[in-house]
Amino acid sequence: MISDKQQKQYEQYVKEMTPVHSLPANMAKAFLTGGLICLLGQWIQNTAAYLGADLKDAGTWCSLILIFLSVLLTGLNIYPRIGKFGGAGSLVPITGFANSVASSAVEFRTEGQIFGIGCKIFTIAGPVILYGILSSWILGVIYYFLKVAEVL
């Protein structure tokens, strides 16, 4: 049997033997990609406002168009390449969320509308939805008590 100590040693040894991506280069690429996506979003929002939408509607237009573009680029197999280059830069904005949903739908469509797309469309996005709602609920409760205590 292999002892815990040997396991730790092996893990450490493998870490030394395994090449890793350059962190500064990855951060720069993520900054560039994420920045460009956000710049595009800002441009959509400003254009919508310029065309007469109020601030809330302009924001909605921005989200809708970014989601549409992401889904379209996923279907055309271009988004995975953006993701490979941009890493977290393309993962964090709303486009990354849309990509995770659309790619699951494409992948599992062969298993049918119910058990394929229906059950598995949120395979990747599911945790984001669940814990996003949970954390906003927790923040809401904190906000409520701060209000009752008249801190806010």
Add this chain to the structure above:
Amino acid sequence: MKNMIQAGTSSAAFRFPVYIQSAASIAGKKEGEGPLKDSFDRIIDDPLLGKDSWESAESMLQKKASALAVKKAGLDTKDIRLAFAGDLLAQTTASSFGTAGMGIPFYGLYAACSTMGEALSLGAMAVSAGFGDHILCATSSHFASAEKEFRYPLGYGNQRPLSATWTVTGSGACIIGSDPPETENSPDSLRSGNRCAVITGITAGRIIDFGFRDSLNMGACMAPAACDTILRNLSDFGRTPSDYDAIVTGDLGIVGRNILLDMLRKNGTDIGDIHQDCGLMIYDNSTQDTHSGGSGCGCSAVVLAACLLPRIIGGQWKRMLFIPTGAMLSKVTYNEGASVPGIAHAVVIELMEI
């Protein structure tokens, strides 16, 4: 006990050689653009093979490779007594819906990427025990079906670490039997003049678990198992590395190869000059963006059929140790915090002049 063919602690040395009568390889487009592009029997450009799901596509791929191996041996499917086949999908889908559909009595196998080693080992034991004049051994893997089974949807934009390997789209199949292949009726059988490739021994793999948990660093999960099997093979057969012209692992990749050589050196065994890895032979990592190398149970199978066996009957190598390596990754146990143990099955393949 009569007719014992046991050797050492965990090997078998066959009294009569088991002939590899034919070998077939079918590879995908990316593999067909790699260094072995001229060696494959067939390259298939359509990743779906005209089917509508990745699972059916891989089944079709394996069935085609198996049928080709039967044809190259100059045989008909009804001449094949047994089939040992496996793949990476759950319930060995590609084999059960592929090769098994040919109507040959069928044993489905799973040993992750080391399945070709397991199929050849069990097949050779069956031949040696008199169970078959012709036995089919086949495995397959498919990049898309493996990504779907073990990782993310293909369209999901994520980054792969440098230690990750690229699952080979391909299937390799061999017909093995007790007699040398005929050449009169089957010019494509595995024979060059009087030179044949034979299996003379096997060393069964053990699960080796160093508690390593990174499923995107399979090389590190499998290297200790390869080291263990190589050392047991050498001691069971009373050999040194110089008794082999080549020791070829399945899909350790760059990371796994370095760990294996290092571990063996610490055990006083140096195989640096004769070691090769199928995962490093099938792609050009620098131009094909395959990171640590190729993997999957199609990887060692297609390289064996397309490249290694021709070197044996070409006389370049007289004796080779073929060791497909597998990482026994399960999506469920991985999420439950379990490690990814490795296994490696070794097959001794030699040149025989008849």
